[in-house]
Amino acid sequence: MPRIRNGLATRLALLLTLALAPLGSIAVYSEFQSWQAQEKAAQDAMLARTIDSVSGPRALLESAMISAMRLGSEAAARLDDPTGCSAYLADYIARSGFYSFAGFIDVQGQMRCSSTSAFLDFAASPDFQFALDNPVPSFSFQRDGAVSRRAVVLANRPVFEGDDLLGFMSVSIGRDRFDAISPPSSLDAGTKITFLVNARGDALTRDEANGQHEMLPDAALLADLIDRPQRMLRATSAGGEERVFVLAELVPDQLYALSSLAPEQAVPAQDLPYWQLGFPVLMWLASIAVVMLAVHYLVVRHLRQINGELRRFALGNRDGFRRLPDDAPRELREIDTTFTKMALLIRRDEIEQEEALREKTVLLKEVHHRVKNNLQMIASILNLQIRRLSDPEARAILQGVQGRVRSLATIHRTFYEQKHVSDSYATGFFETVLTETLALAQSEMEPLDIETEFEAVDVAHDKIIPAALLFSEALSNALKYAQPPRPGTAAQLRVSCCNRNGDAELRVRNSLPEEAPEPDCSGGLGHELMTAFALQISGDLQIGPVRDARGFGWEMCLRLPMTPTGPERSGLAGRAF
Numbered sequence: 001m002p003r004i005r006n007g008l009a010t011r012l013a014l015l016l017t018l019a020l021a022p023l024g025s026i027a028v029y030s031e032f033q034s035w036q037a038q039e040k041a042a043q044d045a046m047l048a049r050t051i052d053s054v055s056g057p058r059a060l061l062e063s064a065m066i067s068a069m070r071l072g073s074e075a076a077a078r079l080d081d082p083t084g085c086s087a088y089l090a091d092y093i094a095r096s097g098f099y100s101f102a103g104f105i106d107v108q109g110q111m112r113c114s115s116t117s118a119f120l121d122f123a124a125s126p127d128f129q130f131a132l133d134n135p136v137p138s139f140s141f142q143r144d145g146a147v148s149r150r151a152v153v154l155a156n157r158p159v160f161e162g163d164d165l166l167g168f169m170s171v172s173i174g175r176d177r178f179d180a181i182s183p184p185s186s187l188d189a190g191t192k193i194t195f196l197v198n199a200r201g202d203a204l205t206r207d208e209a210n211g212q213h214e215m216l217p218d219a220a221l222l223a224d225l226i227d228r229p230q231r232m233l234r235a236t237s238a239g240g241e242e243r244v245f246v247l248a249e250l251v252p253d254q255l256y257a258l259s260s261l262a263p264e265q266a267v268p269a270q271d272l273p274y275w276q277l278g279f280p281v282l283m284w285l286a287s288i289a290v291v292m293l294a295v296h297y298l299v300v301r302h303l304r305q306i307n308g309e310l311r312r313f314a315l316g317n318r319d320g321f322r323r324l325p326d327d328a329p330r331e332l333r334e335i336d337t338t339f340t341k342m343a344l345l346i347r348r349d350e351i352e353q354e355e356a357l358r359e360k361t362v363l364l365k366e367v368h369h370r371v372k373n374n375l376q377m378i379a380s381i382l383n384l385q386i387r388r389l390s391d392p393e394a395r396a397i398l399q400g401v402q403g404r405v406r407s408l409a410t411i412h413r414t415f416y417e418q419k420h421v422s423d424s425y426a427t428g429f430f431e432t433v434l435t436e437t438l439a440l441a442q443s444e445m446e447p448l449d450i451e452t453e454f455e456a457v458d459v460a461h462d463k464i465i466p467a468a469l470l471f472s473e474a475l476s477n478a479l480k481y482a483q484p485p486r487p488g489t490a491a492q493l494r495v496s497c498c499n500r501n502g503d504a505e506l507r508v509r510n511s512l513p514e515e516a517p518e519p520d521c522s523g524g525l526g527h528e529l530m531t532a533f534a535l536q537i538s539g540d541l542q543i544g545p546v547r548d549a550r551g552f553g554w555e556m557c558l559r560l561p562m563t564p565t566g567p568e569r570s571g572l573a574g575r576a577f
Contacts, residue, residue, distance in 0.1 A: 198254065246261070321339075500559065
């Protein structure tokens, strides 16, 4: 997955996406705006048709509301004279020609001033209580008028004196007046019908005998339409029929026109043009596909071939290199040519270095071989000299020198026998030194219980000889002072070479009896040599008595940093091919 995410084709596709994003966004936005404009035009057309279909009744209701406003102030001034007030209203209704009734209702619900001089009490009427709680201009419909006993539409206007409510002026219009001024419908009533609706959702013009009430929306839907007018909505009518409802606001918060149409009569809504909106996306996908195919064909496949040759070269395969085809881009062929020349030069230098290294290795092995022979010769001369000496002290001194010379010879022989002279595998040296030392001291040793633990550790090439000499001195001292821890048991010698948190730790421990005094090795030549060797290799040397689960004993512990192995040692740490 990271390889795909960081690939050249992926990055180019991302850059192309960023480059095309503004143009694509503009194209999508333009198409969406065009669709919204078409939708708004269709909706405005339906609203205009709805408003036009009720232009006559709307004008009549608006004029009735204006008349109610004028008559309200006149009637309020004549409330002290109910007869004169009623005569004034009757004269106005007679001259108007459109209105059937006018009356003033005070805040107690009493109508004492009306165009018919009739006294009516509306105190218990729910409509009056609602108007009293909400004294605002409104329209209402009565199927059976209180005075005319026929279907009427009322224009109700509150009358104030300052901030005090005096009552309501109502002007009623008969249903027949609406029919007279309404234009004849060219559509079947079962297909389209338009109602006038007040702010409470009551239809002001409807003919229940023809079942028109079933074409209205239910109460909840109508309330939602009134809350947000000037829109078109497809829903189910009160009669369970699928209809299209259009609500236009005629008088703010007072009067609305509601059209109920069959779906086929509505101006068809334009579906969101997803294919047009998706065209920029398709364009982007096509561009990405072209870019990725082009990059793969022109660049990626050739780069993979070059990378494969580089990887093969890095892993040590020096066979002939596969060249790029002639149809590869010129820049990549130049890179391939440069790599081929570089690989040939590196191969030539490697051959020269291998020859030089082989010669140096042969010479170095020869040096170690001759040094080993010379040291063995010195050890043999010392052996001859020891045989001629009768002084035990002199013999002991020469034997100590002879042991150290043999240790040096053993180390050089080990170097000579190594396959790669540059290796610093310390464990093999220490095992060899231990074996040689035990073999030389076998004839003079008391019974000895030997325990060894060796792990693979590496020590720098320039530190291995001092470390091996220090180890040889420690073994000689341990063999010299090792004693049984308890009567009837064998003396113990424990040798370990382990990896401790990145350091090579070399330990040599010999057992001592519990009651034995601590041996004094601080002033001897062996102690001085071990201290000098430890300082030479910058090691941490500790020598002294120890007491642990094995009992009482004397221990030498040397810690020194190990040589890095693997990729770190070869200088290739962290490098990937």
